[in-house]
Amino acid sequence: MHVDRPASGASSVLKARDEMTCQVRDVLNRVGDKWTLSVVNELGAGPRRFNELRRAVPGISQRMLTATLRVLERDGLVIRSVYAEVPPRVDYELTPLGRTLLERVWGLVDWAVEHHDDIEGARDRYDARRAPDNSP
Template identity: 85%
Template sequence: MLKARDELTCQVRDVLNRVGDKWTLSVVNELGAGPRRFNEVRRAVPGISQRMLTRTLRVLERDGLVVRSIYAEVPPRVEYELTPLGRTLLERVSGLIDWAVEHHEDVESARGRYDARHPGDASRDFAE
């Protein structure tokens, strides 16, 4: 029983680590609007570098959440799109994304109050 629970915990952690990284949810959210070219995604996700977007898209493709389509045109056109599995992820996290947008200022205010009461607290390093 304990071994099965530990195995399940590892499986859950593996998937949550993937979707909980710095860029995945932003990229998945952007692709939720439909197929996008690389530079369209890059412009829509503030702060992401070309290298990190490339890495994120490759990992999402490997995990079956994104499909990369290459069109034989001159110049070649490449588009990224959520797979049906990727759409199920977007359905689950869209509420979390909405919550983050709605409450970002509240969280920032709380951080400011905490930091004022605890100057020099090392826990701030984890928030960024």
């Protein structure tokens, strides 16, 4: 059986699309994890110390907050500032890039709040259609 290969131009378009898909997936995996958006949202109010963040993000452990902040710093979304005081003080704040993420997140949050009842209603209708018939 003979299979036609895409022309070289089509092949480069497919390769570029695949690379872009990987890049998008990489970023969405980062911001879509369990804690990132909560931490970014809390930092939207301004610089915070570690324990302030820990208290503000319900359920996050010290280990997960540390890991999340490190990744956000590595990605250029958060800056960590250390002050030579006694005791030492460390603040975390959003970078300009982090603020652009926060602006986008607020749009998603607004959408979720606006459509929560619609989604709940759709779930209820779906579940009702899938429920087994218990009538005799």
